[in-house]
Amino acid sequence: MLDSANNPLTLARFELKRFRGFLPRIALVFILLIPLLYGCIYLAGNWDPYGRLDQVPVAVVNHDEPTTVNDKRVAAGEDFVASLHREATFKFLDTDDADAAAGLQEGRYYLVITVPKDFSTDLVSGQGDDPQRAKIMLQRNDANGFVIGTITNSAQTSIAKAIDETAVRSYFEAVFANLATIREGMDAAADGAGKLDAGLATAHEGSTQLRAGAGKAADGADALASGASRLNAGAITARDGANQLASGLDQLHAGAGTLASGSAQVAGGTQQVADTVDPVLTVAAEKLPGAEQRVKAASERINTVAGKLATGSGSISAQTKAAVADADALIAAHPELAGDPAMQRLRNALDRTNTTAGAIDADVKAAASDVSAANTAIQGAGDLAAKARDAKAKVDQLNSGAHQVSSGAAQLRDGLGTAAPSAHTLATGLGTLADGASQLNSGATELAAGNRQLAGGSATLDDGLAQLATGAHELSTRLADGAAKLPHLTDDETDRAVQVLSAPVDVTMEVENPAHVYGRGLAPMFFSIALWVLGISAFFLVRPITGRVIAGRANDVRIAITAWLPLAGISVIAGWLMLAAAWIGLGLDPVHPWLMIGMVTLVSLAFSSVAHLLRTSLGLVATAAMLIVLILQLSSSGGTYPPELLPPFFSTIGHVMPMTYTIDAFRITISGGLMTKLARDAILMVVLLVSCLALLVLVVHRRRQFTEKDLHPPFG
Template identity: 50%
Template sequence: MPFPLSRLARFELRRFRGPLPTIALVFVLCVPLLYAAIYLSANWDPYGRLGNLPVAVVNEDVPTQVEVKAASGSHTTTHTETIHAGADFVKELQAKRTFRFITTDAAEAEDGLREGRYYLTIQVPADFSTNLVSGQTDSPERAHITMHRNDANGFVIGSITDKAKDSVTEAVNASAIESYFRAVFTNLQTLRSGMVEAHQGAAHLASGLDQARTGSSALASGAADAQLGAGRLASGADSLSTGLARAHQGSSSLVTGLDQLQTGASQLSTGADQVAAGTQTLRDTVVPPLTTVRDTWPQVQGDATTLATDAAALTSSVSGTTSSVASDVNQAASLLTQIEAANPDLAQDPRWQQLRSTTSSAQTRTDQASTRAAQINARAQQVQRAVAHSDTLTTKVDQAIADVNALNDGAHQVASGADQLQTGIGRADAGARSLDQGLSTASRGATELATGAHSLQTGLAQLSTGASQLDTGIGQLATGAHQLAAGLKAGVDRIPVLTADQENKAVQVLSAPAQVDMTVENPALYYGRGLAPMFFSIAMWVFGISVFLVVRAITGRALAGRASSLRVALTAWLPIGAIAVAGSLLMLGVVWTTLDLAPVHPVLTLTVTVLGALAWSLVAHLMRTALGTPGSSLLLVLLILQLVGAQGLYPSQILPPFFAHLSPFLPMTYLIDAFRVVISGGLISHLARDLAILTLFSVVNLGLLWLVVSRRRTLRLKDLHPPLITP
């Protein structure tokens, strides 16, 4: 009858008699406790003891003065306030007690950091207060705080102190933002009063621009009308300039003609004087002889012939076709007619009318003189014939005397008219010259008037365009002013009038507008509590490596017995499994009671611990039974792989690709996850999956152990001389 398995296991344990074997067994039993308890106690709550970590604080800040404005109704008062931002910052740090803050100077802080007396230095510069309140000015500057650490004092503690940078920055920024918004709300009423005044000014501006728009519209309309009038003026000035230019040309021709007429009149006057002198001489010469003729007829006949000859010459001078008084007078009359035709306006000039009248009178008298001269000539011829043939000489002589007297009178009248004609033509010439000068001056003035009218038209066109643009611009300004007034009114309405309590609340809210709340599911509470699943798993695995320093994996007696291979395998494993379970429970109990593990699922925690101890002892027993001492080395290699890839510290998503892909195939991955669920909480479905995988892993290891025991019960030659010692 075979012995029960428990009895066979007790036989193996009974070997540990005496002090030294017992101590060795107790040591192996305490391996999980030593590993897990020591590491967890050292790392259970390191952040809770940061208040003992010395940190040097150097405050070199110089307080600054700042002007604070306060609004009261429509009045604003200003007072000076001293800002001690550096001292306030140090006081706030010491009040929080995040670290053991020690206030010192820069030299002591630098020496202490270098020698390891301080793990972090915080230095507040001299311009900290000045830069912190510069946000209220036109040139804000960022306030700086210098933090200095030395990784030679420990990289991990350096990483921990580095996290203080965010909290310090947050505290400084919150203080600066609060100061800024407090200044904003302090000046809010001043801003509102200014906007009210700006709204009133904008309303007045809009009203004035409306009136200016009316005036600019009238200006634009008047400028357009003035432009039209200037165009008409320019057109009339052009016509006047053209007409006066033509009149000037005509007056120049008139002056030229009058000069010629005056020359002819002068010649006519001279000829008329000569004729008058000749007729006078003729009378003085002819009449006395005629008297004598009557007495001395023969002599008269001779004289009659002479008279006929002189009369013919006189007739030629007075009324000849060329170089006669009549031809000169007619030529002067013809020139006047041509001048009047070329200058119709002269017909209305009184002096011109007098000149024409004088010329006409001279022409009439010249005609009379010509007629008389012709008559005298005819009569002289008749006298000659009569003297030669007539018997009535006395009568004819008397008639001749009368005719000579008449001729003399006519010649004197012609001479007098010629003198009057010359005088009138001289006056007409002087008037024509004055007229020519006046028309020349008027023509130049008309040209300048036309040029000025065109310039006026251009200027008025520009004025009209500018007035239209001004009208449009003023319209836009008026629209903008109304919009500005409406916008300022809306802005004034939107600026609230806050009480002191409302202002303080608004400052607090705006300086920290968002509050981030984090809800932690299944909190680990302590740093060590979060690491416990990994350290528990590692401690039980280390037990599997160290237990075989004291306990044999399997005895030769058991292998040589007649029991089945499965029974032999179970008999060899049970003592190791029992020690593993006992040591693991001892580890769990000590950590539970001394470090306040407080698992969420106590019973399941015991179950996971027992299952983990059995699973790890099975795989350790399998490796040791199959490989001997190299099996322990392989267990160490597997431990190293699982330290990195079992997701004890980091999730697989941030692990290197090799370990991320290896993680699902490592058994410690599931034991760590199971411990997390039972200690901190989590999905029971994950726990069920983990327990199922660990159970399957244990069953597979037990089956492999059965096969290994079966193989080892068949002795081979190399088993008599093993290359490595196999207990």
């Protein structure tokens, strides 16, 4: 009988038999349900609070006034509100300012979102010169609950994202709307540049011709100056000959007078007439033919010069007028040359040359007329020389023709009187011709200098136009290439491009060992707390150890184990009930179900051993100690916040708190994780269990050493 009484299992059954009757059994059931009530019911209330955010009322007040950009209506406020209703993160309710303010104060709304009237205008202001940041006002009232305030505060990120997408969408809609206009403008610019290229190419050809013509004009002006110089020299020579002719005619006229006055004596003596007339006739015969030839040559030469310089399209005046017309045409074709100093000097020089050329034309024509008259006159003198030769030949006939000689002498005198003034006129005209030729030489020299300046300017113009033509061709090519690179999108392609560019990145997160809902993340902490609280509350009904067991003859180990087994059994069963309720009722569905069952069993045994050790050694004070340790564990075990976020004291003591490792173990068995960490946590729980039971044996051993006081109770 004593042996059976000393059997630990028998003693444990005896302890449990105390729970006879309805109330004791109800109390035992309550103890078994404590982990379920604490862990599962509280966990159920917090299982998925974020899953019902769409039931949280949030007021939306839209004051936005749509605007127009590039003839397109932009209603960003309407788009933003539509996106809120589409995403339905909260229960968004459209209302006005008064209702929103009253609802926030009364608790009907937990958040108020206000869109200002200039929202659309500010969003598209980035396309102008004064960009503005668009604003959205959020209001909350923490008097309605701080936690709900922090939850609604998270809406700021999603709202900002929706605003950014709306803003970027509006911007890119405007950008793509402008692409067609930009492309058309670039096409038109490319066409214009092509026409400019063609025009400059034509202008370059003209400037090349001008450059060559200016060079030829300069050469022609040099030749004109050289010819004018020769004309001047010839005119001077002709003038000198004309002066000699006039002097000879004067002498001939005097001799003719003498001949006329002495004709009366001719009849008196043929020998005397022959002696007197022969020298005169000899001089006339010798001088007049030479003068005739010189005057004739001068007439031909001056007529040739006049034909070249003073008449027709080849005249100096015609050429200078043509040069003036060409310069005016060049300035008209290139207005930018009108202000060029070199062109102005060239134009003035051409005007002066044109004026001088007109004067030269007139002088040359007059000289040609005078020389022609002199030639006519001198040809008459040639006839007279022929008569003189005949007279000399017919000296023997003087006697018979004395009267005829007298008459001929009178005619000779009269003819020579007419020829002498003409010779003087010829000399004067040739002098004028020499002066005109000198002026022509000076003007032609200035014309040559101006033409050389024109040639230099036209060369510069030609080079510049060549560079402009090259640049215009490159501009046309680049504009055409740029226009070709601008996309030509259909309306559907534009919409797709706007959608992609307004939200160019899809941010995804890959979660390892996901907890899925809020409750799965809290379950490890709630399970640990529930099993720890069971160790505190169980001793309201269960005795840690009885005097009968202590007085038994079993060894200390068997007595300690016998005293702990009832609490251990209650803890394991209560833990299984808690796990079953969470699994079946809440859908906990651990990733490692058998490991979860094993860890709940191990933690129940370990925590019950801690509770039994403290209650056996400290008595009623153990309840307070268990509560203090529970509070420390709640603050340091990392059930809600990671250790890195805790104050240094709590993060330090967390390393020695049992719940730190039970929470970690439950997380791994529920959601997955490193098996090495789970093994570590299980080993630590085994160490805790064995250590507490070993200490319990020591406590039992000490309590079995009775003193006299123990044998005489106060009320014995």
